[in-house]
Amino acid sequence: MQRKSLEGMQCAIARSLERVGEWWSMLILRDAFYGLTRFDEFQQSLGIAPNMLSRRLSGLVESGLLVRRPYQDRPVRYEYVLTPAGEDFRPVLIALLAWGNRHFAPEGVSTQLTDVHTGRDVEPVMVDAHTGEPLSRGRHVLQAGPAANERMRARIELSRQRRERRGDDK
Template identity: 60%
Template sequence: MKRTSFRAMECPIARGLDRVGEWWSILILRDAFNGRTRFDEFQESLGIAPNMLARRLKALVEAGLLEKRRYSERPARHEYVLTDRGRDFRPVLVMLQAWGNAHFAPEGRSVLTINTLTGLEAAPVVIDSVTGLPITDSAFRTVAGPAASERTRRRYDTARPKARDDES
């Protein structure tokens, strides 16, 4: 069964999901951030079938998140290295990890992000670099951007923004 492609959708969330929305892809990226680069390393870490891993790696290379580099001629062997686009995904993974730890880890946090200079656990938060406010503040809402189609403009113009008083 072929999955639906979101590539042509105007929404940046949909387009991003088209590239990394399959769960194996996110776990492969997680492992790449943890230093894994070779097919057998990913397979051992994930316990994924070889044909599925090959498809996911190919898709991540095509999406520009990983680069395939040959490291052996005989036999031909490749490693998969994060690209700049792939490295830009790290904050998404860190926030997903923090969210999972906060809401879906009844046994406690099993994986943490630490500051290697201080040894302290990181407390990740997404902030607006202009105001310094956390992006979860009710001052923020999603609106149609300059390249939005009329359909997208209607979708966001009719959405009722959540007022500060509605949060309680």
């Protein structure tokens, strides 16, 4: 069954999921952050079928998250390297790692973020780049942007009304 495309939705989350929402894509990006670049490296790391890996790599290249470039002439072989947009996905993977460690690692943490200078474990948080304040539900809310259509404005207004009823804005 063909899934519905999220590309036309006026939502940055939906549009992002259109590019990386399939789990193989996120795992390929994870491995690219670990430094893997070659088809056989990804295949060995993930245990993914070659045809599936080829489709996912092509999709990530088409979405602008990876660039495909030759590293050998005879025969021609390619490597897949993160683009600036792909590099910008790193905080998303780190947030997903921290969330997974907190909620879905009953056997204990298998991968953690560590400060290379101090050797200490890091607990990532999202902060406002302007103030340095950690993002919090009570202080930071989603608002309709200048390009928001009526459906998006209605969704955000409903969210505002529900927050107000619950007293979340205080």
